Structure formats: structure tokens, C-alpha cells
Amino acid sequence: MNSIISLKDLKQGQRARVKSLLSTGSIRRRLQDLGLIEGTEVECLQKSPAGDPVAYLIRGAVIALRSEDSSNVLVN
Amino acid sequence: MGLTKESTGKNAVDSMLQIKKMTPDDKVIAIAGNPNVGKSTVFNGLTGLNQHTGNWPGKTVTNAQGYCRYGNSGYVLVDIPGTYSLMAHSSEEEVARNFICFGEPDAVIVVCDATCLERNLNLVLQTLEITRKVVVCVNLMDEAKRKHMQIDLDAISRKLGVPVTGTVARRKKSLDKLMQSVENLMKLDKDTPFKIEYIKPIEDAVAQLEPIIKSKVKKIDSRWLSLKLLDYDESLITALNDYLGYDLLADSHIREGLAKAKQVLSDNGITSDILRDKIVAGLVLTAESICSDTVHFDKRDYYARDRKIDKILTGKWTGFPIMVALLMGVLWLTITGANYPSAMLSDALFWIEDRLTDAFHWLGAPDWLHGMLVLGVYRVLAWVVSVMLPPMAIFFPLFTLLEDLGYLPRVAFNLDKYFKKCRACGKQALTMCMGFGCNAAGIIGCRIIDSPRERLIAIITNNFVPCNGRFPTLIAILTMFFAGAAAGPLESVYLAVLLTGVIVMGIFATFIVSRFLSGTVLKGVPSSFTLELPPFRKPQIGKVVVRSIFDRTLFVLGRAVAVAAPAGLVIWTMANLRINDLTLLAHCSRFLDPFAKLLGMDGVILIAFILGLPANEIAFPIIIMAYMSSGSLMELDNLWDLKQLLVENGWTWITAVSTMLFSLLHWPCSTTCLTIKKETQSLKWTAISVIVPTVIGIIVCFIFSGIARLLTS
Numbered sequence: 014m015n016s017i018i019s020l021k022d023l024k025q026g027q028r029a030r031v032k033s034l035l036s037t038g039s040i041r042r043r044l045q046d047l048g049l050i051e052g053t054e055v056e057c058l059q060k061s062p063a064g065d066p067v068a069y070l071i072r073g074a075v076i077a078l079r080s081e082d083s084s085n086v087l088v089n
Numbered sequence: 090m091g092l093t094k095e096s097t098g099k100n101a102v103d104s105m106l107q108i109k110k111m112t113p114d115d116k117v118i119a120i121a122g123n124p125n126v127g128k129s130t131v132f133n134g135l136t137g138l139n140q141h142t143g144n145w146p147g148k149t150v151t152n153a154q155g156y157c158r159y160g161n162s163g164y165v166l167v168d169i170p171g172t173y174s175l176m177a178h179s180s181e182e183e184v185a186r187n188f189i190c191f192g193e194p195d196a197v198i199v200v201c202d203a204t205c206l207e208r209n210l211n212l213v214l215q216t217l218e219i220t221r222k223v224v225v226c227v228n229l230m231d232e233a234k235r236k237h238m239q240i241d242l243d244a245i246s247r248k249l250g251v252p253v254t255g256t257v258a259r260r261k262k263s264l265d266k267l268m269q270s271v272e273n274l275m276k277l278d279k280d281t282p283f284k285i286e287y288i289k290p291i292e293d294a295v296a297q298l299e300p301i302i303k304s305k306v307k308k309i310d311s312r313w314l315s316l317k318l319l320d321y322d323e324s325l326i327t328a329l330n331d332y333l334g335y336d337l338l339a340d341s342h343i344r345e346g347l348a349k350a351k352q353v354l355s356d357n358g359i360t361s362d363i364l365r366d367k368i369v370a371g372l373v374l375t376a377e378s379i380c381s382d383t384v385h386f387d388k389r390d391y392y393a394r395d396r397k398i399d400k401i402l403t404g405k406w407t408g409f410p411i412m413v414a415l416l417m418g419v420l421w422l423t424i425t426g427a428n429y430p431s432a433m434l435s436d437a438l439f440w441i442e443d444r445l446t447d448a449f450h451w452l453g454a455p456d457w458l459h460g461m462l463v464l465g466v467y468r469v470l471a472w473v474v475s476v477m478l479p480p481m482a483i484f485f486p487l488f489t490l491l492e493d494l495g496y497l498p499r500v501a502f503n504l505d506k507y508f509k510k511c512r513a514c515g516k517q518a519l520t521m522c523m524g525f526g527c528n529a530a531g532i533i534g535c536r537i538i539d540s541p542r543e544r545l546i547a548i549i550t551n552n553f554v555p556c557n558g559r560f561p562t563l564i565a566i567l568t569m570f571f572a573g574a575a576a577g578p579l580e581s582v583y584l585a586v587l588l589t590g591v592i593v594m595g596i597f598a599t600f601i602v603s604r605f606l607s608g609t610v611l612k613g614v615p616s617s618f619t620l621e622l623p624p625f626r627k628p629q630i631g632k633v634v635v636r637s638i639f640d641r642t643l644f645v646l647g648r649a650v651a652v653a654a655p656a657g658l659v660i661w662t663m664a665n666l667r668i669n670d671l672t673l674l675a676h677c678s679r680f681l682d683p684f685a686k687l688l689g690m691d692g693v694i695l696i697a698f699i700l701g702l703p704a705n706e707i708a709f710p711i712i713i714m715a716y717m718s719s720g721s722l723m724e725l726d727n728l729w730d731l732k733q734l735l736v737e738n739g740w741t742w743i744t745a746v747s748t749m750l751f752s753l754l755h756w757p758c759s760t761t762c763l764t765i766k767k768e769t770q771s772l773k774w775t776a777i778s779v780i781v782p783t784v785i786g787i788i789v790c791f792i793f794s795g796i797a798r799l800l801t802s
Contacts, residue, residue: 037362039539040617045369046174047619048208053373059400062408063506066515068399068622070392073205075399075622077502079509082617 020069020078020086023057029088030054036085044086048072055088108165108192111156115163118271119188121216122200123209124171125623127228130258131200132168135268159268162275167194173208175215176322181536183324189219190309190325191332196222196274198267203233203240203255204624206384210376217249217283218313224270225253230263232626238386245383250283259629284312287371290357291364294319294350301346306333318347319354320364395624402496408503413589415496419487420592421585424564427479428581434478438471457665465661465714466654472710473653476561478646484557485637488525493628497522501620511600512607512615514543517550521599524554527645528757529764531556536768540616546603548765549778552757553598555591557645558705559752563591565709569732570745595753602781610777648760649706656700656707660714674715688787689747689794691739698751703759708752743797747790754786 017032031053034041049055049071056070066077078086108117122128136155153168169188170181189197199216201209206227216223225245233240246253252270256263286292295315302318303311309329317325318337330336338344354364401407442463449459491497497519505515516538524531531551538544555563567587572580607613663674671679678692685695693715701708713731716738735744756779757765766775 036617040619042174042176042365042369043617043619045366045373046176046211048211048373048376050366050370050373058396059403060405061403061502061505062405063503065506065509066502066618066620068403068502072208074208075395075624077505077515077618077620077622079505079615079618081615082619 017087017089019084020055020057020088021067021080021084023055023088025057025059028054028056032087032089034086036082040082040085044082047074047076049086055086108167109154109156110165111163115156115165116195116271116275117165117167117193119167119169119192119194119197120200121169121185121189121197121212122171122226122228123173123202123205123212125621126171126200126202126209127258128171128200129168131198131226131228131256131264131267132166134258134261134264135164136166157268159265160272162272164268164271167192172212174212175219183328186325187328189216191328194222196224196271198224198226198271200226200228203227203229204236204238206240207376207380210379211372213249214283214285214372214375217251218285218316219310221251221283222274223249223251224267224274225249225251226267227253227255228258229626230255231257232624233386236386238384240385241383245379248379248383259632285371285375288367290354290359291316291319291367291371293357294353297350297353298343298346301342305340305343306337308333315350316368318343319350320368321361398625399499399622402499403502408499412500412503413593415491416592417585417589419484419491420588421581422487423480423484423560424568424584424588425581426483427564430479430482431475435471435475438475442467442471460665461658461661466657469653469657469660469707469710469714470650472713473649473706474646476565476709477558477649477706478642480561480564481557481642481645482638484560485526485641486634488522489633489637489641490628490630492522493626493633495623495625498620498622502622505618505620507600508603509615511546511603512543512613513546513603514538514540514616514618515620516618517543517547517599517603520547520551521554521596524551524556526557526641528552528554528556528761532761532764532768540613542607542611542613543616545611545769545774546606548768549606549774549781550599550602552761552778552782553595553602553754555595555753556705556758558649558758560588561706562709562752563588563749565728565731566745566749567591569728569735570740570742591749591753598754598785602785649704652704653707653710656703656711657714660700660711664715678715687794688751688790689743689797690751690790691744693738694744694748694751698755701758702756705752705758743794743801746797747794750790750793751786754782754789756783 018029020029020031023029031049031051033051034044034049036044053072058068058070058075060067061077066079067083068075068077069083070076110117120128120132132153132155135157137157155166155168157164157166167188169185172182172185174182175186175189176182188194197216197220199209199213201213213223213225227240227242227245230240240255242253242255252274254263254267254270256267258264287295295312298315298318299311302315306314314329326338338347359367402411445463445467446459449463500522501515501518504518508515508517517535519537520531520534522531523534528551531554532548535544535547535551538547564584567584571587572584660674663677664672666673668676674693674696677696680692681695682692685692688695694712697708697711697715700711713734716734756762762775762779765778766772769775
């Protein structure tokens with residue numbers, strides 16, 4: 014159960030730890046500001062009605078990410 | 090001392106902010122914090138001002154300042170935009186960072202959300218790297234208590250080495266405690282910033298550079314500056330050079346030291362990307378370790394309630410129906426609630442008009458004077474007040490309630506996918522919500538959108554959301570021409586449904602135009618996007634009502650009235666000044682008539698929209714006034730008399746719909762135009778913001794009235 018997947022593939026209710034961030038530029042910094050660094054635990058909370066974006070629990074805050082961005086976050 | 094144009098640099102959003110001290114001894118305190126932690130509430134509580142607040146990230150987009158006295162000292166408080174970081178990824182963050190770094194505040198209050206302290210500490214730590222003069226204000230302690238969180242403020246204070254005060258911003262007492270901490274801090278004179286330990290190679294590099302910086306630059310913390318020079322940030326260097334008045338990197342010693350320090354990093358395999366990562370990791374992990382033994386709570390318990398609510402408000406099957414139902418509900422309450430006071434106000438105001446007329450006769454005033462002042466200025470004023478005030482006084486508080494609860498970010502969450510399809514930003518939904526109140530406010534709110542391209546799209550399309558100036562017009566027309574289908578209590582429900590339909594049309598127009606812009610003048614792909622869904626908060630109903638009536642309703646009404654008075658004068662003069670046996674108004678409306686007829690309206694309506702440029706609120710009163718002065722003068726007791734008047738002047742349901750469509754789709758009011766100019770710094774985009782809705786309005790009205798006429802003839 015230690016395979017690396019992207020945050021996008023996390024199912025509702027599942028939790029995982031960040032392995033690495035593939036995104037670059039300002040979104041990378043933004044995610045880091047939110048506390049999303051290697052080792053941070055993330056929980057997938059729920060999808061929006063249209064399926065995207067998805068809300069995640071990151072260090073006590075609920076943050077919605079679009080699939081383009083969450084697919085760039087590797088977790089295990 | 091203070092923030093000047095030089096010190097904020099050319100790119101700062103608010104380069105014009107000048108600190109206004111009452112006495113030279115006044116202290117300048119910056120209020121910083123993550124978005125949506127109640128900074129503005131703290132600011133308002135301390136200053137007695139009414140900076141707008143609401144439960145969504147990004148409310149405060151400019152530096153606001155206020156004054157507060159505590160003990161024997163005066164304090165100038167500066168409310169800076171909410172930011173997650175001081176690494177400046179967006180214009181607000183740049184404003185915040187530049188003020189803390191170069192605005193030379195005597196102290197910085199960093200407001201934190203007690204329920205999300207760990208993440209908030211990131212900003213505290215970054216601020217502490219710049220200055221030791223920090224008071225940490227852990228706000229929303231009541232929410233934390235409600236969620237059974239235990240926060241050991243004293244322990245955090247010991248770890249950080251600065252005062253940490255818990256507050257409930259709406260309770261004056263807790264704010265006194267905060268100011269006491271600020272006062273205590275002022276008395277201390279040590280100024281050695283808190284040290285965050287980074288990994289060894291970074292510390293080694295800093296050790297190379299710091300002594301040189303220390304000997305050259307006195308005004309800024311040398312460790313922080315060394316870190317920033319290593320982690321090269323162009324906008325910071327520009328602002329820094331402006332502040333220092335010389336080019337720091339022109340100094341050969343510093344350049345040498347920097348090169349050596351960078352060598353240390355690269356010897357250890359640390360590229361600039363890795364450096365940035367490691368610095369951020371240092372901050373995040375420090376925050377984590379501080380919170381690990383000072384904040385205790387039961388995670389499950391804490392999140393359960395909000396998650397349950399979110400499952401419903403943003404659920405797959407419930408999200409959209411609830412959104413529409415809430416919109417309809419708000420509109421229904423507005424329509425139903427406004428009916429009665431509107432009628433009363435109009436009775437009262439027209440009774441006063443009669444008395445004014447009596448007074449003018451008694452004084453023997455000439456007819457033209459009576460006409461200008463009473464039939465012109467006063468009557469338009471009376472119309473604007475009686476038609477505008479009640480719906481606004483109901484709509485604004487209801488809307489503020491939703492805002493305070495934290496519902497608006499959920500709307501953005503629900504709708505984001507569609508904005509993404511239009512290659513725009515989901516936060517555009519928030520700016521549209523603001524637009525319901527006032528489009529100018531909505532356009533300022535567009536600053537929360539980071540990508541310049543997406544911000545422009547949001548600015549140009551904001552006008553498709555009918556603002557409060559246009560609601561009453563829409564409601565009045567709907568009531569007169571379409572409510573007949575359902576009588577009695579169902580009537581207002583029916584009206585609310587119709588009005589919702591009109592608004593949904595505006596939203597569709599927004600999507601279509603956004604997509605169109607993304608494919609033409611504003612080509613591009615959707616940028617990355619993070620949206621915080623804040624915890625739900627219990628709104629303070631009493632305060633919401635008072636605040637929204639005084640801040641928003643009276644403000645918007647005041648603006649409308651200020652415009653309505655001269656407009657009344659102009660329109661009365663136009664309707665009574667005769668040239669070649671025809672009034673000026675008739676000349677104008679005759680001139681515009683052929684074109685207006687093509688759009689399903691008439692010349693008078695078009696003139697009203699044109700004269701309504703300063704404020705949309707007055708367009709409808711102008712129409713009424715124009716008809717009344719040219720036709721048989723009569724008393725207008727209620728909407729049915731009004732309908733009579735409109736029908737006598739050739740209105741049909743086609744005219745009604747065309748007028749509503751044009752009201753929804755036409756140029757923004759002058760305040761909005763000026764705001765667009767200010768925000769975009771470009772005449773071109775301002776012109777596009779005027780042309781796009783106008784052209785669309787003309788096309789839509791033309792097509793609609795053409796088809797409608799064909800079908801009915």
C-alpha cells in the first residue's frame with residue numbers, strides 16, 4: 014500500500030502523505046504556503062457538484078484544488 | 090517615516106497610502122494576517138471604523154488605516170491585505186510585504202485564526218524574521234472553544250519570544266488586552282528577530298553573507314536580507330532599492346559575498362528551486378513543532394459539523410438546487426418585504442410633494458421654479474428613495490448574512506468547473522457575488538484573482554450581474570407586466586422565479602463572454618487555482634443588519650440621491666424647454682426613437698439609460714418623469730397607475746422585456762467605469778468593458794424584439 018499516486022487519484026475519505034510536488038512557479042509556492050510540503054498529510058474531503066475541483070484537508074484548512082493542480086502532487 | 094510612493098515601489102497596489110498621524114508620537118501598527126481570519130473585524134473593533142468584513146478570503150484588498158487611542162498613546166492602525174506568505178506571489182502579498190518591510194511600522198499585529206493556527210504561524214514566523222516588534226493575535230477564540238480546541242497561548246508566546254494574545258474580535262475587552270500587549274511591546278527595546286533554523290548548507294551560506302550585509306545595511310535585519318538575496322526575488326530587490334535609495338547589488342563587497350554564499354549552496358547541490366523549498370519547509374516544520382505540544386483538539390469532532398454542512402451545500406445532487414433556492418429565497422424576501430414599505434414611503438414622500446407645492450404657491454413662487462425644484466428635483470428624488478430604499482434595506486442584510494456564514498466560497502467551489510471551461514478563475518464567482526451589491530465593488534474585488542488575464546475577464550464581465558441599482562427597476566417592470574399570471578401570495582414567488590431567471594441569464598452571459606474573451610483578445614489557458622473553504626461561522630445577526638444598512642444601503646442610496654437631484658433638474662428642463670414647439674426631450678427622444686424602436690424600446694427609455702450613466706438607479710425614475718411631463722399629469726399612487734402610464738406611452742410586454750434585457754446588458758455606470766480605469770490602468774480595457782456589454786445588449790434586444798414582433802403580428 015505504499016505505491017505513489019497523484020493527489021488527484023485519492024478517493025473521498027482517503028488520506029496520504031505528500032511525496033513530492035511536480036508543479037512549478039507560482040502554484041508551487043502557493044501550495045507550499047498552504048503547508049503542502051513533503052511529508053504533509055492530506056485528506057480528500059469531497060468533490061464539487063461538477064466533479065472538479067476537489068476539496069482537501071491540508072493542515073487544518075479546507076482547500077479546493079483543480080485536477081490539473083492536484084495531479085501534480087504526488088502522494089503515498 | 091511612513092509609507093511613501095518611493096517606499097512601496099511602482100508595482101504596489103496602493104502606492105498612494107500616506108500614514109496620517111495626529112501627533113508625531115503616534116505609533117504605526119500594521120495589522121497582518123492570513124486571508125479571512127477576522128483582521129478587518131479586529132481593525133474595526135480597535136478603530137471604530139467600518140471596514141467591510143465577510144467570511145471569505147480576500148475581503149480586504151487595499152491598505153486601510155484608522156486611529157485608536159490606548160492608555161496615553163495614539164496608534165495609527167493599517168489594515169493590510171490578507172496573505173498566506175510574505176514571499177509575494179501576488180499584488181496583495183507585495184503590498185503586505187512591502188509595508189511590513191519598508192513601511193517602518195512600529196509594530197506588527199499578526200492576526201491568526203485559532204482554529205487553523207499551525208498554518209497561520211507560517212506568516213507569523215515570516216514576519217518575525219523581519220522584525221521582532223510583533224504581537225500575535227490569536228483571533229476567533231470563541232470558534233476554537235466551540236470546537237473544543239485547547240490552545241496554550243503562554244507556551245506559544247514563550248516559544249516565539251513575543252506576546253501572544255487570544256481575542257474574540259467582537260468583544261471589546263479582549264481587544265483591550267491586545268492593545269495592552271502592543272503597549273508592553275513598545276516599551277521593550279530589544280530587536281533581535283526570532284531565528285528559524287534552516288538546514289546546514291543554508292545556514293552556512295547565510296553565515297558567509299550576513300556579516301557583510303550587517304556592515305552595509307542598518308535599516309533592515311541582516312539575516313533576513315541575506316536569505317532574501319540568496320533566494321533572489323526581483324520585486325523585493327526593486328522595492329528594497331527604492332527604499333534604500335541606492336542599488337544594493339551595485340556594491341562590490343555584497344556582490345562578492347553573495348557569489349561566495351551561492352557557491353556554498355551549489356557545492357551542496359542546492360539549486361534556487363531547492364533553496365526555496367527548503368526555506369518554506371523550514372517555516373512549515375517550525376510552525377508544526379510549535380503547535381505540536383501547544384494546540385490540542387480532537388480532529389474528528391472538530392471537522393464533523395462543517396463537513397456535514399458541506400456535504401449538503403456542495404453535494405452532487407444538492408449543491409446547485411440549494412444555490413438557486415437561496416438566490417430565489419433572498420429575492421423573494423426582498424420583493425415581498427419591500428412591497429409594503431415602498432408604498433408607504435411613496436405615499437409619504439408624495440404627500441410632502443403636495444405640501445411643497447402648496448408652499449410654493451403660498452410664497453408666490455414662479456411656476457418654472459416650482460417645476461424645476463418640486464416636479465424636477467424633488468420628484469425624482471422621491472422616486473429613487475421610495476423605489477430603491479426598501480429592496481436594498483432587505484437585500485443587503487440578507488446577502489451579508491450569507492457572506493458572514495461563509496457560503497460564498499462554496500458558490501465558487503460549485504461553479505469553478507464552469508469557469509475553468511471558460512478558461513477563467515473560479516474566484517470570479519466571488520466577484521460576481523460582490524457585483525450584486527455594486528459592480529464597482531465587484532471590480533475592486535477582482536484583485537483576489539491572481540492571473541492578470543483572468544482578472545481582466547472578471548472585470549469586463551462583472552457588469553452582467555445586475556447590481557442593486559438595477560434590481561428595483563427589474564422588480565418594478567416584472568411586477569407590472571408579468572406578475573398578473575399568478576395572483577395572491579403566489580405572486581411574489583412567481584416574481585422571484587422570474588427575477589432569478591433574469592439573473593441566471595446574466596450569469597450565462599458572463600460564461601459566454603468569458604469564454605469568448607479567452608478565445609480572442611484575452612487568449613490563454615486557465616491558471617492554477619487554490620480556493621480556501623473557510624469554516625462556517627455564526628453570523629452576528631444584529632450587527633449584520635445594522636452594518637449593512639448603514640454602510641451599504643445608505644452609502645449606495647446616498648450616491649443615487651446625489652446623482653438623482655441634478656438629473657431631475659436636467660430632465661425637467663429638457664421636458665419643458667421648447668424649441669420649435671417641441672420640448673428638448675421630445676427632440677432627443679425623436680432623434681433616438683428609430684434606433685430605440687429597433688431594440689424594442691423607445692427614445693425616452695434610451696435617453697433614460699444614457700442619463701442614468703452616473704447611477705443606474707435613476708434610469709427608471711427618468712422614464713416616468715419624461716412620460717409624465719409630456720403626457721397628462723397625474724398622481725401615481727401605485728404600480729398599477731404606473732403601468733397605466735407606461736401603457737399609454739406605448740409599452741407592451743415586448744417593451745418591458747427589451748427594457749429589462751437592456752438594463753441587464755448595457756454599459757456600466759460611471760463609477761464602475763472609473764473603477765475599471767483605476768484597476769486596469771488602461772483606457773483600452775475600460776473601453777472594452779463599456780463596448781462589450783453594450784454591443785451584446787443591442788444585439789440581444791434587436792433579435793428578441795424582432796422575433797417577438799414577428800410572433801405577435
